[in-house]
Amino acid sequence: MQNNVMIEPLHAARQFVEKYFPNCQAAVLAGSVVRGEATATSDLDIVVFDRELKDSYRESFVDFGWPIEVFLHNVTSYKKYFTMDYERARPSIQKMLAEGIVIKDDGIVDDLKKDAQEVLDNGPQRWTDQTIDSKRYFITDVLDDFIGCSTIQEELFIVNLLAELVSEFILRTNGKWLGTSKWVFRLLKAHDEQLAFQFFEALNRYYETKDKTQIIEFVDNVLQPYGGRLFEGFSMGKTT
Structure with a gap:
């Protein structure tokens, strides 16, 4: 029978590992409870x-x-996830290991933490000029859809995609890791707090008033150092 009385997270994690995985070699508690950011709906993340x-x-x-x-x-299987997370620029397991509190350790956690921290410190693989041009093209395409759209139902989905693409562009062109959900704003803020709030204010103004002006200006300012919007002359997969 499950115990429904909530107890202190580290104590709960230790009891959990002992109950379900008593023969494991190592266990690490990570996530919001470790960072001091837990909310009423937070869970325990255990590796x-x-x-x-x-x-x-x-x-x-x-x-x-x-x-x-x-x-x-x-x-050994974790190494595949190290590679996958690095390639998608979302170092989930690396972050959990680097920030996590050790619950159990048969002598392997120090090396795991060292490897994870090294990946985090080095950052994701840099985008090539070709990748940047491709991302500029797709942002331009979505921005044009946003500008021309006159149906609010469609427009809301377009602006959500635009926000995702532009956030990715900002972070990756600056050599930063990506995240999802709440982590998008957190990572933008960690990179450039003023820019993050400019982005928020542009989106918030649109959601409140349906005025597109600030979003369009913001996207153009993000793209400008890399050549601005891109359509004419762009090609993909062309062979000579």
């Missing part, structure tokens, strides 16, 4: 390493009064 596992997977639990997300790896 577990168990040499008996055939492959990595994740599983959700509710116990000790907490929703718990477990990310399970054996002592």
Whole structure:
């Protein structure tokens, strides 16, 4: 029977690992509770390493009064996720390991943390000029749709896509990691607080008044150092 009484997160994490994964080699508690950012809906994020596992997977639990997300790896399978997260510029497992609190350790966590921190410090792979041009083209395409759209239902979905593409462009052209959901604004703010709030204010003005002006100006200012909007002359996949 599950324990529905919420207890202190680190204590809950230790009891959880002992109950469900007593033979694991290592376990690390990560996420918002470690960063001091927990809310009423936060869960516990726990990374577990168990040499008996055939492959990595994740599983959700509710116990000790907490929703718990477990990310399970054996002592080698995590490397695939290191590579995947690096290539998509979203270092989820690296961040969890680097910031996490050790719950259990048979002598492997120090090396894991060192490897994770090294990836985080080095940053994602830089975009090539060709990639930047491609991103400029697709942002231009969506921006043109936004400018020309006269149907509010469609316009709302267009502006959401535009915000996603422009956020990615800002972060990646500046050698920063990506995130999703709440992390988009957090990462933008960490990169350039003034720019992040300019972006927020442009979006907020649109949502409140449906005035597109600030969003259009903001996007043009982001693209300007890289050549501005791009349509004429752009090609992809062309062979000579």
